[in-house]
Amino acid sequence: MNKDIEHVKVLIIGSGPAGYTAAIYAARAGLNPVLYTGAQPGGQLTITTDVENYPGYPDGVMGPEMMEDFRKQAERFGTEVRYGLITQVDFSQMPHKVTVDDSVELIADTVIISTGASAKWLGLESESRLNGRGVSACAVCDGFFFRGQEVAIVGGGDTACEEASYLSNICKKVYMIVRRDELRASQIMQKRVLSNPKIEVLWNHETVQVLGDDEVTGVALKNNLTGEHKELSVGAFFVAIGHEPNTEVFKQFIDMDENGYIQTKPGSTKTNIPGVFACGDAQDNVYRQAVTAAGTGCMAALDAERFLAEQELA
Template sequence: MSEEIEKIKVLIIGSGPAGYTAAIYAARAGLNPVLYTGIQPGGQLTITNDVENYPGYPDGVMGPEMMEDFRKQAERFGTDVRFGLVTKVDFDSQPHKVTVDDSQEILAETVIISTGASAKWLGLESETRLNGKGVSACAVCDGFFFKGLEVAIVGGGDTACEEASYLSNICSKVYMIVRRDELRASQIMQNRVMKNPKIEILWNHETVEILGEEEVTGVKLKNNKTNDIYNLAVGAFFVAIGHQPNTEVFQPFIKMDENGYIQTIPGTTKTNIPGVFACGDAQDHVYRQAVTAAGTGCMAALDAERYLSEHELS
């Protein structure tokens, strides 16, 4: 006799601030949520050292410690936190079919997607080694720690321009490292950085290596026009070449924009599939902050609770 397939009221896929907040609200509503952590339990914050802009931590907190607090709070109210990766979904049926680790099948009345987005990196060994020690993919998160210093940022799109402008309010000088002889950003953003006296654009440049042992001390650059290689002294290195939402597994069913971010009905976390909700960075390419992710996680849990009630499934 084959084993009966497990049936869950609320399945949460992903374990960053959005997923854990959804779990807290769903658990307190008595919905017995099950949360699968994915391959990076805690999400991007687990590779972030100091977090000083999340309310409730007046002295700041280490990213991994904060995510551990989130997990404990979710478990305190009865969330079943499991290690595993969702590898396949079938949202054409109700309840929804979800496969974990290519082997275990689950039936879920509602699904909350909180798989986040991953920053794109240059792929340098020094970038990985100094991540959290002066290398960052979020100027809004980490710029404050380098107040008054000269810093570098790589990228030529809107995000890079926005973050360079943000850093120019905090840092003494911002070097923008741009691979080509033009920016990909919108004209208004190009004008903004070009008129900013604290931003210097290094055209036709590539990053060879990030310098420093325990913290960033500079960056080795190559001028692609002259082939000159030289060192530039900076106190931090920001990567702004884009993010990749972790949504590929849902693509056959869920409506997304051209970059893979899940589209939700404005003012809600509802997707185009009834009973499937999306929160956090998987559907937010604008703010990408822990506090906004947590807010949408709350919304997703409330939306799921209402859905279950309306369909008499709770």
């Protein structure tokens, strides 16, 4: 073994709620974890404004502030937080080899993958500009702020239908923008949406622009069949066209589903590779909440600790 290559016991890849929670647990266990933040230090919560549904913050907290608290807590117990992107891995043998920023190599007895997932966006300038000011990719996270208002959601799959149904419970009206003449969702979800009097489906429509200067005031649409343009007055615009797990770099070695989410063994964070664990949104395409990500981060650290003990590496 090359003595010049750094050797760590626990390497954590990603710095959202899952990664930082794993770091807290691993550090408290005396495992000296090293955490690489990835391209978006703090994860998706750094582009979220108010967070009111995470336990322990009775008055709510700003997403970036919350992730700064997570980082400070992880560092307090001895986690070494580094800025860098994992660009290559080799899980073919123990210990595992990882390359950072195409230049730095290190080896790790255990690896915790917490790279998260990124919401898919329409790619509109106005969508990006108003992100966090009425534009959101999570109705469960942000719908509460627009209770009693009229809102719009774009998408035609199960997620869009689920979020439209959720919004209909707290909002005055929900416009569902669908670019085709049918929904891709399961039959039961379609029935739930189409029978809901508070949801109006706008078939064959595409979003041209999200309206508003400092906050969302409406949305401009185009009818794909007639070419007609119209505007809706809404207080929020939700994008529900899917998420992309940030797992591409692991595909050669790690088992994933057809959408790229890492498959873990039931009741654990174990992957198909011994000593490699996955937590947070990189392996969760169902809940995608900060609190569930943190929970699996705890699980991953405990799984890694047990693995090291079994291998007599702790």
